[in-house]
Amino acid sequence: xxxxxxxxxxxxxxxxxxxxxxxxxxxxxxxxxxxxxxxxxxxxxxxxxxxxxxxxxxxxxxxxxxxxxxxxxxxxxxxxxxxxxxxxxxxxxxxxxxxxxxxxxxxxxxxxxxxxxxxxxxxxxxxxxxxxxxxxxxxxxxxxxxxxxxxxxxxxxxxxxxxxxxxxxxxxxxxxxxxxxxxxxxxxxxxxxxxxxxxxxxxxxxxxxxxxxxxxxxxxxxxxx
Amino acid sequence: xxxxxxxxxxxxxxxxxxxxxxxxxxxxxxxxxxxxxxxxxxxxxxxxxxxxxxxxxxxxxxxxxxxxxxxxxxxxxxxxxxxxxxxxxxxxxxxxxxxxxxxxxxxxxxxxxxxxxxxxxxxxxxxxxxxxxxxxxxxxxxxxxxxxxxxxxxxxxxxxxxxxxxxxxxxxxxxxxxxxxxxxxxxxxxxxxxxxxxxxxxxxxxxxxxxxxxxxxxxxxxxxxxxxxxxxxxxxxxxxxxxxxxxxxxxxxxxxxxxxxxxxxxxxxxxxxxxxxxxxxxxxxxxxxxxxxxxxxxxxxxxxxxxxxxxxxxxxxxxxxxxxxxxxxxxxxxxxxxxxxxxxxxxxxxxxxxxxxxxxxxxxxxxxxxxxxxxxxxxxxxxxxxxxxxxxxxxxxxxxxxxxxxxxxxxxxxxxxxxxxxxxxxxxxxxxxxxxxxxxxxxxxxxxxxx
Numbered sequence: 001x002x003x004x005x006x007x008x009x010x011x012x013x014x015x016x017x018x019x020x021x022x023x024x025x026x027x028x029x030x031x032x033x034x035x036x037x038x039x040x041x042x043x044x045x046x047x048x049x050x051x052x053x054x055x056x057x058x059x060x061x062x063x064x065x066x067x068x069x070x071x072x073x074x075x076x077x078x079x080x081x082x083x084x085x086x087x088x089x090x091x092x093x094x095x096x097x098x099x100x101x102x103x104x105x106x107x108x109x110x111x112x113x114x115x116x117x118x119x120x121x122x123x124x125x126x127x128x129x130x131x132x133x134x135x136x137x138x139x140x141x142x143x144x145x146x147x148x149x150x151x152x153x154x155x156x157x158x159x160x161x162x163x164x165x166x167x168x169x170x171x172x173x174x175x176x177x178x179x180x181x182x183x184x185x186x187x188x189x190x191x192x193x194x195x196x197x198x199x200x201x202x203x204x205x206x207x208x209x210x211x212x213x214x215x216x217x218x219x220x221x222x223x224x225x
Numbered sequence: 226x227x228x229x230x231x232x233x234x235x236x237x238x239x240x241x242x243x244x245x246x247x248x249x250x251x252x253x254x255x256x257x258x259x260x261x262x263x264x265x266x267x268x269x270x271x272x273x274x275x276x277x278x279x280x281x282x283x284x285x286x287x288x289x290x291x292x293x294x295x296x297x298x299x300x301x302x303x304x305x306x307x308x309x310x311x312x313x314x315x316x317x318x319x320x321x322x323x324x325x326x327x328x329x330x331x332x333x334x335x336x337x338x339x340x341x342x343x344x345x346x347x348x349x350x351x352x353x354x355x356x357x358x359x360x361x362x363x364x365x366x367x368x369x370x371x372x373x374x375x376x377x378x379x380x381x382x383x384x385x386x387x388x389x390x391x392x393x394x395x396x397x398x399x400x401x402x403x404x405x406x407x408x409x410x411x412x413x414x415x416x417x418x419x420x421x422x423x424x425x426x427x428x429x430x431x432x433x434x435x436x437x438x439x440x441x442x443x444x445x446x447x448x449x450x451x452x453x454x455x456x457x458x459x460x461x462x463x464x465x466x467x468x469x470x471x472x473x474x475x476x477x478x479x480x481x482x483x484x485x486x487x488x489x490x491x492x493x494x495x496x497x498x499x500x501x502x503x504x505x506x507x508x509x510x511x512x513x514x515x516x517x518x519x520x521x522x523x524x525x526x527x528x529x530x531x532x533x534x535x536x537x538x539x540x541x542x543x544x545x546x547x548x549x550x551x552x553x554x555x556x557x558x559x560x561x562x563x564x565x566x567x568x569x570x571x572x573x574x575x576x577x578x579x580x581x582x583x584x585x586x587x588x589x590x591x592x593x594x595x596x597x598x599x600x601x602x603x604x605x606x607x608x609x610x611x612x613x614x615x616x617x618x619x620x621x622x623x624x625x626x627x628x629x630x631x632x633x634x635x636x637x638x639x640x641x642x643x644x645x646x647x648x649x650x651x652x653x654x655x656x657x658x659x660x661x662x663x664x665x666x667x668x669x670x671x672x673x674x675x676x
Binding site (some may be wrong): 082083084085087088091092095096097098100102104114118123124 | 541
């Protein structure tokens with residue numbers, strides 16, 4: 001999941017970037033509306049956290065610009081004043097949810113995860129595909145009710161595929177979304193991790209939860225949503 | 226120091242005094258002119274009559290002079306009487322005894338049938354008006370002879386009278402003017418008395434001796450005093466709110482501060498120990514900040530149509546609570562509007578509707594209707610928000626609306642939004658009522674009175 005943090009206060013921006021990174025997101029950070037608008041338009045962003053307290057209302061302007069350009073990734077706004085006026089203005093401009101400052105990171109994370117999940121078409125935090133269950137709240141994966149231990153990277157990979165269950169995801173997209181911008185990109189790494197995931201989820205090869213579409217990418221079947 | 230503008234009373238009095246002065250002067254002048262002309266004409270008529278009387282009694286004497294045979298007018302006989310006459314002819318002239326030694330010296334020489342008035346002075350300086358009439362006298366033999374008959378009368382008595390009249394006129398108009406000015410001053414004092422009362426009452430309010438303006442103002446001032454009172458009430462409420470907010474803030478911060486001090490004194494100043502207290506302080510600040518957001522004065526507001534903000538809120542909440550499949554119906558009577566600050570209204574309706582979305586399961590209904598009463602020129606507003614949640618038990622209803630709900634109570638939910646909404650409603654002299662909705666959940670009714 002690639003997340004854009006648009007926040008002018010350096011300390012909060014860094015803290016958020018660190019915390020989201022620790023929660024498995026690839027982070028793009030922007031300090032002002034112009035930079036943020038550009039990132040939202042040009043990078044493959046999955047979700048954005050935008051501070052409305054930016055100088056010159058540029059946070060709102062950035063959201064409007066994204067929506068005008070047809071970008072539909074979910075946007076969560078951070079408001080400092082906690083007035084309905086500000087919330088309504090932000091939601092009206094195209095944001096999808098709000099969190100009031102000061103906030104606990106856990107709450108922000110839960111809201112962001114819910115937005116991502118909803119944008120993938122899941123209305124519940126528990127994602128299911130056949131025997132595979134992924135709980136986004138606790139980051140737990142179960143197959144036939146048995147908990148499976150995954151590394152952080154494996155989890156991110158599976159979560160991304162599960163959230164977009166039914167869709168074909170190319171290796172390029174996975175690379176882009178799971179690595180941050182500056183990371184070295186190597187599609188072979190994705191293949192290696194997909195292989196490991198398959199062995200962990202389906203050691204006997206009976207379930208075949210991750211389908212490979214040659215030359216196009218991977219897909220997880222969508223059911224039970 | 227800026228120069229003070231002249232008072233209304235002074236402006237009116239100065240203008241009216243000038244106007245009166247001019248009017249009185251013009252009136253006195255025209256009266257005097259009329260009187261003088263009439264007086265002069267009367268004097269001329271007297272002289273005319275004298276001349277006719279002289280002719281009537283005159284006859285040619287032995288010397289060939291024309292002489293009045295008897296003097297009908299006794300004043301002609303008495304020297305220095307003020308009435309003089311003479312008849313001039315080619316054979317000699319006659320002079321009335323009154324004119325002897327008077328130095329009467331009229332110069333007009335009218336031909337027969339002509340008359341001429343003139344003014345002259347006697348030897349002693351007496352001003353006289355003279356009339357000279359030319360006549361042609363027929364003698365028995367069919368011969369004619371020309372004479373000039375003159376009469377003159379002293380103008381001194383008339384001049385004296387004119388002075389009296391003029392004095393009378395000036396004194397009279399001055400007196401009249403003063404009387405009118407005095408009357409006007411009294412009328413103005415009476416008319417401006419409510420303004421003076423307003424001034425005194427405002428000074429009383431400034432000095433803290435009184436809280437608002439009294440009743441019983443004239444129609445022209447009622448609008449101003451009514452608005453002023455509303456402004457005063459609004460300001461006082463705002464001040465009370467600020468005080469309450471400050472007080473609440475200070476008091477509610479004391480507890481976590483004391484707890485932190487205690488922890489530090491016991492050497493437990495680690496992150497784990499202090500974090501809950503910090504969270505609590507954050508919650509308190511957030512809570513109080515939320516209350517401080519509202520607070521526009523209700524006196525100068527224009528009508529806000531409520532349809533659009535309610536629809537915005539529904540759209541916003543539908544996004545925020547996208548996981549819930551809630552059916553939310555808005556029923557707004559067409560044209561429903563209320564004079565309220567847009568931010569305050571969003572805060573009020575937002576808090577009520579947020580609760581409905583938070584606790585409701587499938588059904589939410591929002592209804593806005595005007596609230597009319599005979600004594601209101603502008604209608605009030607009733608906003609009902611109903612949900613199908615578990616509702617609020619009657620015993621709890623008073624508590625969730627409670628003023629000054631402390632931050633630690635508000636953590637439980639429910640309280641903060643409603644108590645903030647209740648305070649905003651109170652700022653508009655309105656209130657919140659909690660009841661049961663037709664879906665079995667809670668119904669919160671906001672009632673804002675009209676004005």
